[in-house]
Amino acid sequence: RLEHPLLGYSVPQQALRETLVKHLAERYGWQIDAQDLVFLPGVEPGVNMALHALVSPASAVLVQTPNYSPLLHAPANWKLPRIDLPFHANSQGEYPTDIAALERALPDHGALLLSNPHNPLGIRHTPIASLSPEIAARSVTLMSASKAWNIAGLKTAFAVVQNAELRQRFNAGRLGLVDSVNALGLEATEVAYREGGPWLAQVVTYLQDNRDYLAEAINTRFPGITMHLPQSTYLAWLDCSGLGLKNPQQFFLEHAKVALSDGLEFGDDCGQFVRLNFGCPRPMLKEGLARMERSLRDA
Ligand SMILES: Cc1ncc(COP(=O)(O)O)c(C=O)c1O
Structure with a gap:
């Protein structure tokens, strides 16, 4: 054009x-x-x-x-x-x-x-x-x-x-x-x-694999966090209430340098939630999760 x-x-x-x-x-x-x-x-x-x-x-x-x-x-x-x-x-x-x-x-x-x-x-x-x-x-x-x-x-x-x-x-x-x-x-x-249909189909497959990788990581490596499997989008809604943190979004930003969306943006009672965007290359997702894991271990 x-x-x-x-x-x-x-x-x-x-x-x-x-x-x-x-x-x-x-x-x-x-x-x-x-x-x-x-x-x-x-x-x-x-x-x-x-x-x-x-x-x-x-x-x-x-x-x-x-x-x-x-x-x-x-x-x-x-x-x-x-x-x-x-x-x-x-x-x-x-x-x-x-x-x-x-x-x-x-x-x-x-x-x-x-x-x-x-x-x-x-x-x-x-x-x-x-x-x-x-x-x-x-x-x-x-x-x-x-x-x-x-x-x-x-x-x-x-x-x-x-x-x-x-x-x-x-x-x-x-x-x-x-x-x-x-x-x-x-x-x-x-x-x-x-x-753009064929391109999108490939991206969706990649995102589904990211989603499944993330869900497996959350279930096995993050005992204080729970997540459900989103049917669509590249967003995961993580319930961090088992971590016992005052402000999970702030914690991961400061200690892991991982910027998640604050649950409070989405509802007044959602302060223990964060939204993770997994619409990214798998190595970046892995790196972010590794940092989050380390930050909790070192806390
Ligand atoms: C549910 C929903 N509606 C609307 C928008 C905003 O769309 P637009 O940029 O077209 O105004 C977004 C963007 O994230 C969204 O998630």
């Missing part, structure tokens, strides 16, 4: 729209029209646009916790009350959605935020709008190639809004603050979904 000397404003082309329509049909059996797509400079602006444009004042927003911090904080941006739906690990160490709690909360809500794959728990869902036309008519689905193909810095995402009236209101929520998408991001998104 950079061999083309013009970098003026770019418009999403029909070929990109058709690539995405085909991807959603093949991947999820989800039939959408090219016009249902709205292009945005990120998923996060889309979440905020949807809450602002589509949720009535004072209606509550249901959010599963723990969760990615900009999603936790998005309702407060628009002075909307948040209702938390906590995940609890079951005896197999899985995090099932608490359907009974969801059913209790649903009658009073203005919106339900679902994250797929869930960050930080790595739970894989089906896009809810693909399940039925009735659900599609009430849904805004935000997606991007950012994380799978590591192009988040190109700031390109898209929304699928199949209800034309909802789409018009959602788009009006740009308010001159959410701009159009950059030329390279549009190009990269199209190429990723059109040609």
